[in-house]
Amino acid sequence: MLGNYFTFPELLIWIPLIAGIISIFIKKSNSVKWFALGSSILVLIVSVISLFYSDPSKQVQNFNYNHVSYLWMPYMGASFSVGLDSLGFIVTLLTALTFPIVFLNFHKRKIENPSLFYSLMLLFECGLMGVFVAYDMLVFYFFWILAFIPAYFLCCIWGGSRRISVGYKSFAYTFVSALLMLAGILYFYQFAPQLNPESVHSFSIMAFYTTHIEPAGQPGIFLLFFFAVAIITPVFPFHSWQPDMFEQSPFASTIVMSSVMTKMGVVIMLRWIVPMVSVGILKYETILVVLSVTGFVYGCSIAWVQDDLKKLVAWASVAQMGLIAAGIFSGNVPGFRGAMFELFNHGINILGLWMVVSIIEESTGTRKISELGGLAKKSPALTFFFMIILLANIGFPFTNSFTSKFLILAGLFSYSKWLAFIACIGIVLSAVYLLKIFRKVFYSENKNQGKPEISISIFQTLAMSVLVLLIIILGIYPDLILHFTNGIAQELMRRMGGINI
Amino acid sequence: MNAIIISALWGIILMLCAVFIKNKKLPGYIAIAGVLILILSNQYEFFAGPFFNINTRDFFRVDSLGLLINTVALVCTLILFLLNGNEIESIGSHVAEYFSLIFFVLCGVSVCSSYNTLWMLFLGLELISVPLYILVGSDKTNLKGNEASLKFFLIGMFMTAVLLLGIAFIYGGNSLGSFSINFFDMGKGHMPILIASGLILLFIAMSFRASAVPFHFWAPDVYDGAPAPIGSLMATIVKAGVFIAFLRLFENSFAAAHHEWQPLVVIVIAATLFIGNIAAVFQQSVKRMLAYSAIAQSGFMMFAIFAINAPAEEGLLLYLTVYSLATIGMFAIVSKMPDYTLDGFRGLGKAHPWLGFSATVFLLSLTGIPLTGGFTAKFYMLWAAVRDGYHFWLVVFALLCVAISSFYYFRVIQAIYFKKPESDPAEPIQISRGFKWTLSFIMFIIILLGIAPNLLIDWIYY
Structure with missing residues (x-):
């Protein structure tokens, strides 16, 4: 009933946008924090309510529900059209969940110029939501760029010592x-059919899905789009900006980038590129899967040798996104389903890791593994949380990512046994570096005696508990999210012509 | 027609003011009043027709695109007067003459936007150029300005000769014996040699006026050396006039041989985008960077000549509007700074938040970030080029050049927000309230056109 009066995708964009604009004008540090937290929780509520109006059997093509469209540039055939499909539910829920948790985590921390900071964070949320719900290619491109502008400013204003050069480098990569994606869009657009009488072509998702491109022309278009995916996801060897950016940005924006922004690449792949140029992908499939698996193993091994915890988690995030990419590129039902589920799980698990690292840095003042030790005695609660998060990141049974990693590996296995085997080595490596943290940071002897006790605020405990609960619930009952993924995976397979099942 | 007549009249009135009025402030107000009258009369012509019913014997053909370009140029002039009126008044002692010369430039722009024969094209371009030769060198004490003026005058005169030679060739080779841009005999199969050489000469002369590479050598020196408001005028309002003239010249009879001269445009576009952007990267002075950026942006506007189709016309209108507004705003902010270098911009975001914010919006718009008009303008231009169906690589190349341009535009943003000033400025910048309001107005228009470009484009089909 509620769904008849509100269109959720619109609310998901407008609430953070309006909240972001308002919070510039709130000068009091405390009130702006509460305001940002409140509005992000409001978005979460909207996102959760939208789940009750969802119908997983409805697929990408079904536009009748939860889809709204206004004419925007009539002669261009662009309309402001947004909607939520099952993939959209998963990513918007992840986005809506990440922001309150981040705000809770940093509620007690002092920050310079808080009104601008929280305003940029909320605008960041608005941009990400826009990318995830856009049903029109031009709207999608708008939000794609707009999502990165706040990230750029967040990095360059509050970041570390190399913030300006790293910020621009990352911006240049994504820009x-x-x-190139814009060139691809324009090229594709000239073949898109007409949807309304005023324009010759249309940018709408429906038009783009029904466009027929000669098989010979598809690989070229795919390449133009591919760099956007490869850089944001990232796919090896286009990853080099990401660890730098994650390390230099302030924790809050790092968390959002790592757990949500990287998913933009998955969404553009599953929602736009695969249905649009499904034949073109097949030409590059082998090299793409090999690159993704290489990126996974490579990222894990780099993470292993890091001493800085923030760098370590940055590389861990990069590596695990490689696994998701491998799941997508292997192009079969378990691969797609696993990637979509892992998209949510990776978001939650990496968020947990970042939070633990930020708490450690906040209370001990260092992020170096070599300078830390014996935290388990100081804070049993943190140790408990970290253990669960660690197990989830490895993909231990009864944690959320066991199912998703299993599905991805199953997909990869049916694509190539050898690549699946190599990916398994990567998973072992991820266990190695995470257990290394656990042993050295939490259980070896205490190296910094003089440092004060680890204090976890009530807000942080709350945030951690939510994460741990989610990890365990989704570990025991994965179908809660997984049932969204089936329809889309089947639909994508149908478009790819049933090859490689 | 209204704009041509009234701007010429107002130029003469201001000339007379110079003789009779000794007050230094008054000419500025008279000029602003004149621009307002021009805008209103031009709009009156747009909706209801000209005041005077003159038989021009088809020397002029007024259409909605031309009138809209007039409006854009006039509104930009008004904004220029509002933002930089003080700077114009402080160039030298002949205040009224400066304003009067600007009105003659406006007359030239309006001739360029509605001419229908090559004579009138020549007249329009000269009406633009001759006052500019004077205006560029109007600050007699500035050596750079004098050098720029001489350089501009010599090359400009040479290019006028090229233009005349082109016109003569076209007339000589034209079996229809007409100067009208609608009646050139482009031959069947291939072009007659006289027409072809005339076309190339005209193309060279127009490219020179549009500051396209390889005819751009005068541009950075002149934009940089001229007094700031005059540089701003040349990079925006004059460019609007030149580009509408360029488009009108090539979209009529010449369109019949579109694919024969298109490679010429392709080379010029690629060179302009590449050299303009690369050169801008190495500039330390923001003013000179803007001069090179003006060249680079010309490359994008040349896409209209490349494609000559409906989106090209729409895109050119949008591009000229957005680019002119952003550039005028940037030049105005630069002219307020004590130090034109990048270091001079450090800490502007803290010291003058509104100035810093508007500079950021202008720079983002020049880069072509969505939500600003710069994106929609570039988008229309590229769509025009893609729809033309040839040379798709040029679109990709242009987009890569946009990426290069982000480097030098973002460097200014970095200086504004992220870097601390090395030393405290000797004297704080004085910003009037009107200046801030005008900047806000420009920002509003730029963002509005970034969200709803149709608000402007629909008027072409009024």
Whole structure:
């Protein structure tokens, strides 16, 4: 009933946008924090309510529900059209969940110029939501760029010592790839059919899905789009900006980038590129899967040798996104389903890791593994949380990512046994570096005696508990999220012509 | 027609003011009043027709695109007067003459936007150029300005000769014996040699006026050396006039041989985008960077000549509007700074938040970030080029050049927000309230056109 009066995707964009604009004008540090937290929780509520109006049997093509469209540039055939499909439910829920948790985590921390900071964070949320719900290619491109602008400013204003050069480097990477994508969009657009009488072509998702491109022309278009995916996801060897950016940005924006922004690549792949140029992908499939698996193993081994916890988690995030990419590129039902589920799980698990690292840095003042030790005695609660999060990141049974990693590996296995085997080595490596943290940071002897006790605020405990609960619930009952993924995976397979099942 | 007549009249009125009025402030107000009258009369013509019913014997053909370009140029002039009126008044002692010369430039722009014969094209371009030769060198004490003026005058005169030679060739080779841009005999199969050489000469002359590479050598020196408001005028309002003239020249009879001269445009676009952007990367002075950026942006506007189709016309209108507004705003902010270098911009975001914010919006718009008009303008231009169906690589190349341009535009943003000033400025910048309001107005228009470009484009089909 509620769904007849509100269109959820619109609310998901407008609430953070309006809240972001308002919070510039709130000068009091405390009130802006509460305001940002409140509005992000409001978004979460909207997102959760939208789940009750969802119908997983409805697939990408079904536009009748939860889809709204206004004419925007009539002669261009662009309309402001947003909607939520099952993939949209998963990513918007992840986004809506991440922001309150981040705000809770940093509620007690002092920050310079808080009104601008929280305003940029909320605008960041607005941009990400826009990318995830856009049903029109031009709207999608708008939000794609707009999502990155707040991230750029967050990094360059509050970041570490190399913030300006790293911030621009990251912006340049994403901007170049986005511009190539724009060229691809324009090229594709000239073949898109007409949807309304005023324009010759249309940018709507429906038009893009029904466009027929000659098989010979598809690989070229795919390449133009591919760089956007490869850089944001990231796919090896286009990853080099990401660890730098994650390390230099302030924790809050790092968490959002790592757990949500990287998913933009998955969404553009599953919602746009695979249905649009499904034949073109097949030409590059082998090399793409090999690159993704290489990226996974490579990222894990780099993470192993890091001494800085923030760098370590940055590389861990990069590596695990490689596994998701491998799941997508292997192009079969378990691969797609696993990637979509892992998208949510990776978001939650990496968020947990970042939170533990930020708490450690906040109370001990260092992020170096070599300078830390014996935290288990100081804070049993943190140790408990970290253990669960660690197990979830490895993909231990009864944690959320066991199912998703299993599905991805199953997909990869049916694509190539050898690559699946190599990916398994990567998973072992991820266990190695995480257990290394556990042993050295939490259980070896205490190296910094003089440092004060680890204090976890009530807000942080709350945030951690939510994460741990989610990890365990989804571990025991994965179908809660997994049942969304089946329809889309089947639909994508139908479009790819049933090859490689 | 209204704009041509009234701007010429107002130029003469201001000339007379110079003789009779000794007050230094008054000419500025008279000029602003004149621009307002021009805008209103031009709009009156747009909706209801001209005041005077003159038989121009088809020397002029007024259409909605031309009138809209007039409006854009006039509104930009008004904004220029509002933002930089003080700077114009402080160039030298002949205040009224400066304003009067600007009105003659406006007359030239309106001739360029509605001419229908090559004579009138020549007249329009000269009406633009001759006052500019004077205006560029109007600050007699500035050596750079004098050098720029001389350089501009010499090359400009040479290019006028090229233009005349082109016109003569076209007339000589034209079996229809007409100067009208609608009646050139482009031959069947291939072009007659006289027409072809005339076309190339005209193309060279127009490219020179549009500051396209390889005819751009005068541009950075002149934009940089001229007094800031005059540089701003040349990079925006004059460019609007030149580009509408360029488009009108090539979209009529010449369109019949579109694919024969298109490679020429392709080379010029690629060179302009590449050299303009690369050169801008190495500039330390923001003013000179803007000069090179003006060249680079010309490359994008040349896409209209490349494609000559409906989106090209729409895109050119949008591009000229957005680019002119952003550039005028940037030049105005630069002219307020004590130090034109990048270091001079450090800490602007803290010291003058509104100035810093508007500069950021202008720079983002020049880069072509969505939500600003810069994106929609570039988008229309590229769509025009893609729809033309040839040379798709040029679109990809242009987009990569946009990425290069982000480097130098973002460097200014970095200086504004992220870097601390090295030393406290000797004297704080004085910003009037009107200046801030005008900047806000420009920002509003830029963002509005970024969200709803149709608000402007629909008027072409009014």
